[in-house]
Structure formats: structure tokens, C-alpha cells
Amino acid sequence: GPEMRGGTANCSVTISDEPVGSPIITDDATAAIIMNSPSLTKFQDDVVPGGVVLINSSLIHEKCDRDDVQSYYIDAVDISNQLGGPKFANMVMLGAFLAIDDSVNIDSVLEAFKKVFGKSKEKFIPVNRQALEAGYNAVMSQKN
Template identity: 55%
Template structure:
């Protein structure tokens, strides 16, 4: 049974909202209940941003996630804010390119993914979010990469269609960063 509550957080402009939207769109495509709830800081680009995504076979009755099953953290301030809320035994995916030498809880599983560094190796820093999403999907197996690519094909049309291939590569790189 699917029942996943995830918080995705980082600076504005890091693709945090897109990751959440993709997960929600994938759930919708699979005919699973979902709720995506964005939260922006005072500045859009460069300020803090986070979103909550609930994916469940049961009815989703609230956008508020007080104890997430997983968190995807793109920057240091987001780790400080959301790591304490993560449920015991939860999954914490951290962009280790920007979050360095931090204290992590010992009752959760930490996946350190150098998302910015890996995205730069692909030639486009903007796909760091897809690197993180690839890592998350590789571990949780909540959706397949094909599910994500299908959503991207609907979302990225016209001139943005050329971005699908690099996003596919970024998903794979993210998977390879956490699967040995």
C-alpha cells in the first residue's frame, strides 16, 4: 500500500517545487490520491522554499505534514528546519554539495548525494533537483523513471522538450549515487 509523506526543501530556484509537482503528477497518472502543498519564503529565487507531498491510496485530508516519512534537502537551512521533524526510521536525502559537515540524527537513514557536483558533470547545474529525485526514487521505488519521464514529456513542451534527455540522465546519475 502506498502511503508516503515527503517534504522537499531548498533555496528558491533549485527546482524544489518542480520535484514536488512531478511526484504529484506521477501519483495522478497512477490514479493514486495526492496533495502537493507549496510554501515560499519572502523571496522566490534565492529565498527558502519547500513543498509537502502526500501520496496515498487512502483519501488525503490535510496538506500539513508534521512528521514526514522522507525529506529531500537541497541546502543547509532546510536541513536545520526539517531534520527534527523527520519520523524515526525515516529517509533523509541531502544535497552534500551544499550541506557539508553536518550532524545527522542516528535514528534515520541518511543519503548524501552531491547533487550540484553531479549536475555540473552533466553540464547543467539546474538538473541538481533531478539528481536528488533520482536518488529518492531509487530508494523508495514509489514511481519509476519512466513515470517521471512521461510527466516531463507532458510538462516540457515546445523549446523545453530538449531538456527531457538531460533530466533523464540526471535521474540515472542520482540513482547511481545511492545504489551500489
């Protein structure tokens, strides 16, 4: 799709203790994980005032235009490359999200990883844990 050519792509996730009627988020997201510049332009306004915008500062050099949200800048690709390549950048950003929303913890994410990908992929758990923890720590260092 367009994301392969530098365009925007999005995915909505709803976290709830109750059944979710519709996972579609229109313009009232409480957080956004922004991986590239076109996505920052397109999606930063979808976050409610008081929400959080997590920005992959390895690829995005501009700042969030909004002063009514909390913005965090995470060098996701740089961190991922230190772990073995750019393919862990999404896990770095998920770890960053976990630092601002404690409804899910790192161990739960890794347990889900095992269930979804099965026994044969368990060898990737340690590096994915490192990626999650690195993203988490990147946000925590900005909070202090």
C-alpha cells in the same frame, strides 16, 4: 523569497494510491530532500524515526544530527554540473529519492514531465533522465 538569499524553502509531496485529503505534511514526513545547510537545520527533525534524509553534499558539509533515520549524501550540484549546469540538481535529488521509494519510477516521472511541459520541452528528456539515473545510482552505491 528567502530561499533566493540562502534561507529555507519547502514543498510537501504526498504519494498515494488513494485520494489525498490534504497534501500538507506537518511533522511526520517519511523522507526529506535537503538542498542547503539552513534547510538541514530546520527540516531534518520533521522526518519520522526510520525515515530517510537525502542531503545535497555539494552544498552541505555537515552531517545529519539524527541516528534514527537513514541519511544519504548526494553531490547533486557536482553531478548536475557534469550534465551541463546546476539546474539539474533537483532532478538528481529526485532520482536519489526514487532509489529509496519505489512507488514511482523514472519512466513515470519523465512521462509526467512531457505532460506538464509539452512537446516543445521533450528535447530536455535525455538530460533529465541522466540526472535522475545519476541520483538513483548515487544512493544505490551507498546502500551496497
